[in-house]
Amino acid sequence: xxxxxxxxxxxxxxxxxxxxxxxxxxxxxxxxxxxxxxxxxxxxxxxxxxxxxxxxxxxxxxxxxxxxxxxxxxxxxxxxxxxxxxxxxxxxxxxxxxxxxxxxxxxxxxxxxxxxxxxxxxxxx
Numbered sequence: 726x727x728x729x730x731x732x733x734x735x736x737x738x739x740x741x742x743x744x745x746x747x748x749x750x751x752x753x754x755x756x757x758x759x760x761x762x763x764x765x766x767x768x769x770x771x772x773x774x775x776x777x778x779x780x781x782x783x784x785x786x787x788x789x790x791x792x793x794x795x796x797x798x799x800x801x802x803x804x805x806x807x808x809x810x811x812x813x814x815x816x817x818x819x820x821x822x823x824x825x826x827x828x829x830x831x832x833x834x835x836x837x838x839x840x841x842x843x844x845x846x847x848x849x850x
Contacts, residue, residue, distance in 0.1 A: 769846035
């Protein structure tokens with residue numbers, strides 16, 4: 726089980742108490758947003774690195790297009806993955822463990838921090 730699966734289950738179980746039917750959607754959006762923000766951070770870091778190395782690898786327009794396509798792909802992959810058998814398997818594994826819940830504020834701060842770091846990297850380009 727990956728870290729993203731554990732984050733998914735933490736967000737899912739937190740919102741399951743309040744919003745019974747929307748908990749899966751909220752957890753799916755959270756995991757997708759976290760993965761997309763990490764992808765953006767990696768892309769900004771690579772762009773800043775290649776800019777400092779004076780390497781012309783890809784135009785800005787094609788990089789943003791590639792990012793948009795990858796973001797749609799990540800969300801679609803998560804949608805397929807977390808709405809079927811995988812979610813039931815994660816539920817079964819996590820119920821047995823009785824792991825303490827992760828702080829939901831910290832979980833929501835992760836994508837925000839990644840986006841802030843990506844913005845700082847964009848300023849370096």
